[in-house]
Amino acid sequence: MNKKAHRIAAEVKADIIRRVKEEGIPVAQAAKDHGIHETTIYGWMGAGIQVAPSWAELTKVQKQNRELLELVGELTLRLSASQKKS
Secondary structure (H helix, E strand, O other): OOOOOOOOOHHHHHHHHHHHHHHOOOHHHHHHHHOOOHHHHHHHHHHOOOOOOOHHHHHHHHHHHHHHHHHHHHHHHHHHHHHHHO
8 A cells, every 4th residue: 555645835834833832732732633643743843844933033032132232332332441541
């Protein structure tokens, strides 16, 4: 008996992974909902499927970036001021 490989669209894979990671649904439930095996989902997650970051992740990284830029600016000003005193 030949088994045909069923291709699952990248968008569907991304949605399943997002639901597992962000919404916290169990892999078993996601697999059941989509009619695929749990190990398939674990395989996608382990392979590091390129999934666009969520808005929450993007916002967090942008905030961290701003904070780091402010810190670098502050340290640059302090260094500049200490060099002028010398």
